Amino acid sequence: MTTTAIEAEGLVKIFGDNRAVDGVDLEVATGSVYGVLGPNGAGKTTTIRMLATLLRPDAGRASVFGHDVAREPFVVRQLIGVTGQYASVDETLSATENLMLFCRLNGLKGAAASRRTRDLLEEFHLVDAAARPLRNFSGGMRRRLDLAASLIAQPPLLFLDEPTTGLDPRTRAQMWETIRRLVATGSTVLLTTQYLDEADQLADRIAVIDRGRVVAEGTADELKSSVGQQSLQLTLAHAAQLPSALDAVLDVLGVAATPSPEARRLTVPVADPARVTDLLVRLRGAGVDLDGLSMDKPTLDEVFLTLTGHATTDAASPELEEIPA
Amino acid sequence: MTTLTTARTTPGERIVPGAERTLRNRVTLGQAVSDTLAMARRGLIKIRRTPEQLIDVTVQPIIFTLMFTYIFGGAISGSVAAYLPVIIPGILVQTVITTSAVTGTQLREDMDKGVFDRFRSLPIARIAPLAGALVADTVRYLIATTLTIGMGLLMGWRPGGGVGGVLLAALLVVVCAWSLSWIFAFLGVIARNAGSVQGISFLVLFPLTFLSNAFVPVDTMPGWLQGFVDTNPVSHLVTAVRDLAGTGTVSGQVGVALLSCGAVVAVFAPLAVRSYMKKA
Numbered sequence: 001m002t003t004t005a006i007e008a009e010g011l012v013k014i015f016g017d018n019r020a021v022d023g024v025d026l027e028v029a030t031g032s033v034y035g036v037l038g039p040n041g042a043g044k045t046t047t048i049r050m051l052a053t054l055l056r057p058d059a060g061r062a063s064v065f066g067h068d069v070a071r072e073p074f075v076v077r078q079l080i081g082v083t084g085q086y087a088s089v090d091e092t093l094s095a096t097e098n099l100m101l102f103c104r105l106n107g108l109k110g111a112a113a114s115r116r117t118r119d120l121l122e123e124f125h126l127v128d129a130a131a132r133p134l135r136n137f138s139g140g141m142r143r144r145l146d147l148a149a150s151l152i153a154q155p156p157l158l159f160l161d162e163p164t165t166g167l168d169p170r171t172r173a174q175m176w177e178t179i180r181r182l183v184a185t186g187s188t189v190l191l192t193t194q195y196l197d198e199a200d201q202l203a204d205r206i207a208v209i210d211r212g213r214v215v216a217e218g219t220a221d222e223l224k225s226s227v228g229q230q231s232l233q234l235t236l237a238h239a240a241q242l243p244s245a246l247d248a249v250l251d252v253l254g255v256a257a258t259p260s261p262e263a264r265r266l267t268v269p270v271a272d273p274a275r276v277t278d279l280l281v282r283l284r285g286a287g288v289d290l291d292g293l294s295m296d297k298p299t300l301d302e303v304f305l306t307l308t309g310h311a312t313t314d315a316a317s318p319e320l321e322e323i324p325a
Numbered sequence: 326m327t328t329l330t331t332a333r334t335t336p337g338e339r340i341v342p343g344a345e346r347t348l349r350n351r352v353t354l355g356q357a358v359s360d361t362l363a364m365a366r367r368g369l370i371k372i373r374r375t376p377e378q379l380i381d382v383t384v385q386p387i388i389f390t391l392m393f394t395y396i397f398g399g400a401i402s403g404s405v406a407a408y409l410p411v412i413i414p415g416i417l418v419q420t421v422i423t424t425s426a427v428t429g430t431q432l433r434e435d436m437d438k439g440v441f442d443r444f445r446s447l448p449i450a451r452i453a454p455l456a457g458a459l460v461a462d463t464v465r466y467l468i469a470t471t472l473t474i475g476m477g478l479l480m481g482w483r484p485g486g487g488v489g490g491v492l493l494a495a496l497l498v499v500v501c502a503w504s505l506s507w508i509f510a511f512l513g514v515i516a517r518n519a520g521s522v523q524g525i526s527f528l529v530l531f532p533l534t535f536l537s538n539a540f541v542p543v544d545t546m547p548g549w550l551q552g553f554v555d556t557n558p559v560s561h562l563v564t565a566v567r568d569l570a571g572t573g574t575v576s577g578q579v580g581v582a583l584l585s586c587g588a589v590v591a592v593f594a595p596l597a598v599r600s601y602m603k604k605a
């Protein structure tokens with residue numbers, strides 16, 4: 001009996017001479033949310049497709065709850081739900097017809113299928129649009145329907161490929177909420193994302209993937225501390241107040257701020273954002289006037305720069321320094 | 326808790342861990358049939374939603390029947406009335422077989438959609454997405470068959486086989502079209518895009534339907550061509566349909582047609598399914 005939901009060792013997928021996935025190892029604990037973070041073209045979708053039995057690995061092996069994806073695909077398919085990057089529902093059917101179809105394909109008959117369809121439509125707030133053709137669905141509605149279809153068989157492992165890419169912030173927050181609820185029912189989730197904050201918000205562990213390889217793996221905190229923290233940018237109204245501002249930062253946060261060349265701006269590394277309030281109060285007490293301030297999180301680009309030594313856009317350029325494995 | 330009965334719990338309930346589930350290693354025949362029917366139902370909804378895709382099965386039988394009968398009737402059989410018993414079975418076979426090629430084109434288009442990824446990720450019979458689409462398409466063959474026979478009757482065709490003979494002939498044509506559609510399904514699966522399926526299908530169908538006894542008596546052809554026409558399975562099917570509709574007799578040609586159909590399915594259904602599953 002295994003407590004590991006996914007075990008992958010040295011997965012490789014080659015398209016022509018493009019090593020799309022180039023030796024990926026993963027270990028995902030049951031009941032956890034695992035984030036695969038990487039830019040466009042990193043190999044996230046290809047990795048998911050191999051784990052979900054949609055694509056045969058060219059090398060390496062993977063198993064889902066102990067069942068090998070290549071040798072026992074039919075068993076694996078009973079254990080997974082897959083929500084693809086691009087809607088995997090039928091455009092010509094209505095939401096109800098889609099869910100009824102997938103209920104039937106999951107072995108639910110007649111009344112049981114209708115009941116399950118109704119429940120899912122309600123749970124995913126699709127009741128009003130249930131009979132309408134999917135053509136008129138918004139991106140968020142489509143994703144919700146897609147996710148609902150993946151949940152019919154209540155799979156213990158769920159693959160979500162970029163579940164919030166292209167969604168507006170409000171819809172994205174709703175999707176995060178839904179994913180958290182799923183995990184609370186005992187599901188294991190493997191999701192891919194291009195956004196560090198999304199991985200941070202949802203995932204217990206994160207693998208950073210670049211050009212088909214895992215370049216870093218760990219908890220969100222481990223990852224962030226490896227790339228550096230958020231920083232506070234302060235713009236002073238008067239350059240003359242710089243020394244008092246530096247003192248206040250040292251006093252409240254215990255770190256040294258870096259003044260920028262024109263000496264009216266300070267960059268302050270922030271380990272605990274809650275303490276920023278204390279700093280602002282202190283600055284006002286000291287009579288330091290601010291012209292502006294902003295919090296900067298490390299972006300995915302910075303993560304990449306730090307972890308791989310090249311920027312994310314490089315992934316699209318000819319891979320001259322690629323070392324054949 | 327066994328297999329997929331877990332699906333009967335309500336959403337929000339605790340999910341049964343993977344290790345505690347009873348899992349099957351393969352599909353049962355019963356499941357293959359019910360999966361195919363579910364997929365066929367999907368196909369029927371699609372046909373209802375996109376009536377413009379029925380143009381070929383509605384317009385072609387009407388135009389072709391009118392055109393061929395009035396253009397060739399006098400030249401080949403002396404009169405339109407005398408030509409009808411020859412041409413209606415011929416047109417029927419030609420139209421319905423051509424229709425079965427459209428199945429391949431539409432399947433290719435369909436397979437490029439994201440929903441096929443979901444089908445592949447479900448624990449369903451591997452043959453179901455293909456078989457379901459092909460079963461739903463029998464509706465198209467039924468429409469083409471009905472219209473062609475209807476046109477013939479309107480133009481004065483009075484088949485000697487009676488209602489029973491005509492119905493049997495129609496059934497035979499639909500069964501054969503369904504069997505042949507596996508060839509086009511296979512082409513659809515292996516082709517790069519819908520356009521090339523259409524091109525290849527036309528290349529296969531054009532000689533098969535015209536180098537047959539569908540439109541003209543074989544004895545007017547040069548000897549070398551007669552050899553091909555006589556072995557062409559389309560000729561056997563046309564003869565079988567003429568026998569059934571014209572005299573109500575179940576001739577040996579019916580057996581030949583059915584056997585050929587069985588052989589086609591036995592070869593191309595596994596080929597199509599195998600290539601379908603291999604396709605990334």
Ligand SMILES: Nc1ncnc2c1ncn2[C@@H]1O[C@H](COP(=O)(O)OP(=O)(O)O)[C@@H](O)[C@H]1O
Pocket residue numbers: 015018020021038039040041042043044045046047605
């Ligand atoms: N079916 C395919 N045929 C050829 N190349 C592919 C195919 N799928 C993906 N690729 C290539 O593999 C690489 C990884 O793609 P993908 O896994 O989709 O990345 P991601 O999901 O991280 O954006 C890309 O360079 C992409 O162009």
Ligand SMILES: [Mg+2]
Pocket residue numbers: 041044045046085161162
């Ligand atoms: Mg992707």
